[in-house]
Amino acid sequence: xxxxxxxxxxCKTFGEQRVSKNIDLAVSQxxxxxxxxxxxxxxxxxxxxxxxxxxxxxxxxxxxGEPLKESHAQLMGYMPEERGLYKKMTxxxxxxxxxxxxxxxxxxAKASVKHWLQRLDMMEWARKKVEEISKGMAQKVQFVxxxxxxxxxxxxxxxxxxxxxxxADLIKDLIIELKNQGTSIIFSTHRMDNVESLCDHLAIIxxxxxxxxxxxxxxxxxxxxxxxxxxxxxxxxWDAGRSAAGESTLISEQQQSDGKVVYRFQTSESFTPEQLxxxxxxxxxxxxxSEHVPSIHEIFVDTVSKTAEPVAGAIIAxxxxxxxxx
Numbered sequence: 001x002x003x004x005x006x007x008x009x010x011c012k013t014f015g016e017q018r019v020s021k022n023i024d025l026a027v028s029q030x031x032x033x034x035x036x037x038x039x040x041x042x043x044x045x046x047x048x049x050x051x052x053x054x055x056x057x058x059x060x061x062x063x064x065g066e067p068l069k070e071s072h073a074q075l076m077g078y079m080p081e082e083r084g085l086y087k088k089m090t091x092x093x094x095x096x097x098x099x100x101x102x103x104x105x106x107x108x109a110k111a112s113v114k115h116w117l118q119r120l121d122m123m124e125w126a127r128k129k130v131e132e133i134s135k136g137m138a139q140k141v142q143f144v145x146x147x148x149x150x151x152x153x154x155x156x157x158x159x160x161x162x163x164x165x166x167x168a169d170l171i172k173d174l175i176i177e178l179k180n181q182g183t184s185i186i187f188s189t190h191r192m193d194n195v196e197s198l199c200d201h202l203a204i205i206x207x208x209x210x211x212x213x214x215x216x217x218x219x220x221x222x223x224x225x226x227x228x229x230x231x232x233x234x235x236x237x238w239d240a241g242r243s244a245a246g247e248s249t250l251i252s253e254q255q256q257s258d259g260k261v262v263y264r265f266q267t268s269e270s271f272t273p274e275q276l277x278x279x280x281x282x283x284x285x286x287x288x289x290s291e292h293v294p295s296i297h298e299i300f301v302d303t304v305s306k307t308a309e310p311v312a313g314a315i316i317a318x319x320x321x322x323x324x325x326x
Contacts, residue, residue, distance in 0.1 A: 010059035034202035077146035102149035231288025
């Protein structure tokens with residue numbers, strides 16, 4: 001798959017602070033690339049370099065195989081976390097201005113603005129000034145301003161901030177639609193659930209360095225620790241004894257809002273998931289059994305905190321259960 005934008009050994013320093021340290025990344029065409037990191041990690045600086053706003057001190061950035069230059073910005077859409085709209089302009093005039101600024105003719109700009117206002121059910125707001133509309137509506141205007149010129153690369157920094165669940169789902173659907181049409185998207189957020197539902201690939205930036213990089217599903221599988229969940233609609237007593245034949249450690253118990261009691265176990269090479277399932281079915285009416293694959297949230301916290309605890313570590317210290325010797 002061809003690469004739309006690549007950063008190769010990119011470094012950036014402000015004063016004595018090195019905010020980007022030998023960063024490599026590559027965003028494939030028609031993919032969504034999650035860019036994660038704690039506050040102050042250097043994500044915004046990296047995004048600004050990728051979008052031609054600032055230049056790296058060393059290293060190289062390529063756009064479709066060519067050294068990145070200012071003219072490539074016309075092929076990008078960038079929605080920064082700090083929103084910027086002209087409050088005294090009407091929604092339609094503002095979008096028309098942004099479309100022409102991106103190189104569209106007046107005719108094409110008007111057609112694109114009309115298309116997107118209709119797609120987001122905003123036609124009745126077209127003649128309203130930005131200062132007269134809600135924050136959520138202004139967010140939709142900001143999003144449209146980034147996509148109405150059909151960019152090849154779309155950079156979204158916290159795009160769901162300020163949206164209610166209905167409009168957040170609407171924007172998610174549009175992002176997926178753009179991806180399916182071939183748009184490459186860099187998606188920076190602190191909402192890890194959105195990363196799991198939208199991103200194909202992710203990188204975590206911490207203290208200016210890339211500390212994790214890979215496909216979302218591959219990373220989650222890599223961090224799996226042989227932990228399984230079993231659930232019942234009643235509490236279950238577990239044998240705390242040990243057996244030379246094999247054992248599994250109970251590491252948490254949780255009463256869920258739907259009435260289920262879910263127990264989480266750490267299995268071992270000598271105690272397989274099949275043995276745990278057999279044991280669980282003997283305890284009563286089993287209604288839930290699954291492997292616990294760490295969420296991106298868990299992986300993020302584990303990676304950034306650099307703690308020695310496993311990513312899916314114990315919530316409650318528990319017993320060790322043994323397989324039935326019979």
